[in-house]
Amino acid sequence: MAEVNPNIRNFSIIAHIDHGKSTLSDRFIQYCGGLEEREMEAQVLDSMDLERERGITIKAQSVSLDYKARNGQTYQLNFIDTPGHVDFSYEVSRSLAACDGALLVVDASQGVEAQSVANCYTAIELNLEVVPVLNKIDLPSADPDRVCQEIEDIIGIDATEAVHVSAKTGVGIEDLLEQLVERIPPPVGNPDASLTALIIDSWFDNYLGVISLVRVVDGEIRKKMKIRAMSTGRDFQVEQLGVFTPKRLDKDSLKAGEVGFVIAGIKEITAARVGDTFTDAQKPADKALAGFKEIQPRVFAGIFPVDADQYENLRDALSKLQLNDSALFYEPETSQALGFGFRCGFLGMLHMEIVQERLEREYDLNLITTAPTVIYEVVLTNGEQVFVHNPSELPPLNKIEEIREPIIRGTILVPQEYLGNVITLCIDKRGIQKNMQYMGNQVSLVFDLPLAEVVLDFFDKLKSVSRGYASFDYTLDRFEPAPMVRVDVLVNGDKVDALAIMVHRDFAQSRGRQLVEKMKELIPRQMYEVAIQAAIGSQIIARSTVKAMRKDVLAKCYGGDVSRKRKLLEKQKEGKKRMKQVGSVEIPQEAFLAVLRVSDK
Numbered sequence: 305m306a307e308v309n310p311n312i313r314n315f316s317i318i319a320h321i322d323h324g325k326s327t328l329s330d331r332f333i334q335y336c337g338g339l340e341e342r343e344m345e346a347q348v349l350d351s352m353d354l355e356r357e358r359g360i361t362i363k364a365q366s367v368s369l370d371y372k373a374r375n376g377q378t379y380q381l382n383f384i385d386t387p388g389h390v391d392f393s394y395e396v397s398r399s400l401a402a403c404d405g406a407l408l409v410v411d412a413s414q415g416v417e418a419q420s421v422a423n424c425y426t427a428i429e430l431n432l433e434v435v436p437v438l439n440k441i442d443l444p445s446a447d448p449d450r451v452c453q454e455i456e457d458i459i460g461i462d463a464t465e466a467v468h469v470s471a472k473t474g475v476g477i478e479d480l481l482e483q484l485v486e487r488i489p490p491p492v493g494n495p496d497a498s499l500t501a502l503i504i505d506s507w508f509d510n511y512l513g514v515i516s517l518v519r520v521v522d523g524e525i526r527k528k529m530k531i532r533a534m535s536t537g538r539d540f541q542v543e544q545l546g547v548f549t550p551k552r553l554d555k556d557s558l559k560a561g562e563v564g565f566v567i568a569g570i571k572e573i574t575a576a577r578v579g580d581t582f583t584d585a586q587k588p589a590d591k592a593l594a595g596f597k598e599i600q601p602r603v604f605a606g607i608f609p610v611d612a613d614q615y616e617n618l619r620d621a622l623s624k625l626q627l628n629d630s631a632l633f634y635e636p637e638t639s640q641a642l643g644f645g646f647r648c649g650f651l652g653m654l655h656m657e658i659v660q661e662r663l664e665r666e667y668d669l670n671l672i673t674t675a676p677t678v679i680y681e682v683v684l685t686n687g688e689q690v691f692v693h694n695p696s697e698l699p700p701l702n703k704i705e706e707i708r709e710p711i712i713r714g715t716i717l718v719p720q721e722y723l724g725n726v727i728t729l730c731i732d733k734r735g736i737q738k739n740m741q742y743m744g745n746q747v748s749l750v751f752d753l754p755l756a757e758v759v760l761d762f763f764d765k766l767k768s769v770s771r772g773y774a775s776f777d778y779t780l781d782r783f784e785p786a787p788m789v790r791v792d793v794l795v796n797g798d799k800v801d802a803l804a805i806m807v808h809r810d811f812a813q814s815r816g817r818q819l820v821e822k823m824k825e826l827i828p829r830q831m832y833e834v835a836i837q838a839a840i841g842s843q844i845i846a847r848s849t850v851k852a853m854r855k856d857v858l859a860k861c862y863g864g865d866v867s868r869k870r871k872l873l874e875k876q877k878e879g880k881k882r883m884k885q886v887g888s889v890e891i892p893q894e895a896f897l898a899v900l901r902v903s904d905k
């Protein structure tokens with residue numbers, strides 16, 4: 305049996321957000337000569353504008369580099385980038401499944417954080433060789449000995465040989481590359497067998513159609529070859545293939561063990577699903593490769609076009625986004641207040657914000673997003689069970705036997721001095737403590753918390769009560785009965801379905817009151833008085849009033865100051881863009897999301 309090229313190394317970098325993964329990958333690219341100095345734009349792997357703006361990595365991408373090692377041999381390093389935010393951990397495991405090893409990058413001044421722990425366990429479960437690396441060694445606050453001890457105590461892997469690097473200055477990079485080549489094993493596979501190639505990622509290009517990033521496990525994929533997507537049985541002809549260096553470099557074939565892109569004239573975006581296997585259509589493999597775990601969205605919200613004419617464009621944009629974002633779910637939704645739109649499912653709030661921004665920016669859509677909700681399991685009086693991910697679809701109260709809400713198990717790592725604050729926060733959010741363990745100065749806390757309380761603002765609150773030091777990771781655990789009620793919002797007496805929210809009974813009164821108060825601030829004055837009410841069933845629990853507009857807004861400018869007048873008009877125009885006429889009242893986007901600002905008790 306022929307062997308896979310023993311000089312290939314497929315690896316990922318796992319790190320907590322901001323520990324320097326992108327900077328380190330830039331340094332690798334620069335060191336291995338993938339780009340000329342002048343081409344070295346900051347953080348080349350974060351390819352989307354949005355990512356660069358927010359400074360986070362969303363899409364997994366790959367780059368192939370040639371590294372000439374000290375032993376004189378040249379190695380092909382295939383580096384698969386992974387995102388760092390807790391919302392996107394599924395993409396991390398997807399990228400890891402295509403690797404043989406991973407660098408665990410830990411900030412030598414911050415130390416180990418929850419996300420690194422979670423991702424590291426994923427890597428260990430997948431049998432990857434995990435190589436710890438201490439980054440930011442140039443910082444005066446770096447404390448490598450303490451952090452090495454933390455890696456051993458908290459994660460439980462040997463860190464005595466961890467290389468000390470500074471991705472910023474370049475110190476230690478060569479030692480790290482040497483260790484990588486030494487410790488991470490070459491891929492296994494059979495170059496003589498029929499082709500099997502795992503689709504790690506797929507995205508849509510307006511000119512080329514679907515582009516897939518694959519790892520060839522067995523056999524070889526060649527130009528002009530007829531390939532088959534095993535889950536659908538559909539055949540395509542390979543038009544172009546190659547690697548990113550990170551510049552695109554076309555090749556005639558990709559062999560067992562290699563990672564690269566494939567373009568095969570695939571037009572329908574569902575035909576090359578992430579996790580599927582490509583095989584040789586003439587000589588198909590018997591079995592598809594193990595794909596990836598299906599990921600379930602956790603947060604749902606309605607997305608509606610402000611302008612009804614944009615409905616078809618929105619559908620098209622969602623279907624394109626979904627291709628390289630398999631966690632995005634959508635189905636048509638009709639709202640009395642907002643018309644035709646889609647109910648979309650996301651991994652978390654950050655994911656939701658990113659999808660909305662991408663839709664608006666890349667597809668030029670003007671959208672209204674409704675308040676996010678989690679999914680509830682509802683047991684009906686006739687014994688039937690239904691899942692409800694839209695408050696307005698909650699069955700009538702007299703038909704409900706029990707509502708069950710999703711509960712997560714969260715792990716929080718926090719320095720001792722903030723422990724009290726963090727426990728108080730968790731209890732406020734209806735959390736139940738399950739475990740607490742001291743590890744040096746850090747404490748590892750395990751809490752069960754309702755997902756509904758976590759998705760809204762838990763992450764931000766946690767950061768603020770711990771001055772940024774606490775880190776958090778969670779998994780969905782179970783559904784549990786809870787006294788949830790639906791709070792409806794009435795505007796001038798009309799129930800606005802898109803404003804309804806689900807709340808725990810104990811908090812319904814106070815949240816209802818805060819909600820109508822907040823809306824009063826957010827809904828601009830109209831020509832007449834607008835009454836805003838919150839109700840549970842037919843019982844009104846809170847009320848506020850937006851006073852009628854008395855004068856023309858410009859009146860107070862006394863006609864004199866032209867630039868001020870223009871500014872005011874522009875501000876109005878700006879505000880107008882994201883308004884929706886509901887009945888006789890114009891409601892701005894912010895009012896639909898008012899619930900996000902009133903989630904305190």
Ligand SMILES: Nc1nc2c(ncn2[C@@H]2O[C@H](COP(=O)(O)OP(=O)(O)OP(=O)(O)O)[C@@H](O)[C@H]2O)c(=O)[nH]1
Pocket residue numbers: 319320321322323324325326327328359360361387388389439440441442443469470471472473
């Ligand atoms: N002093 C110092 N700063 C560094 C070093 N490496 C990275 N940084 C800085 O740390 C910050 C975060 O680095 P990134 O490379 O964007 O971190 P990341 O882990 O890729 O973050 P995400 O892409 O959001 O997951 C940036 O401001 C970097 O300039 C280092 O070795 N020393």
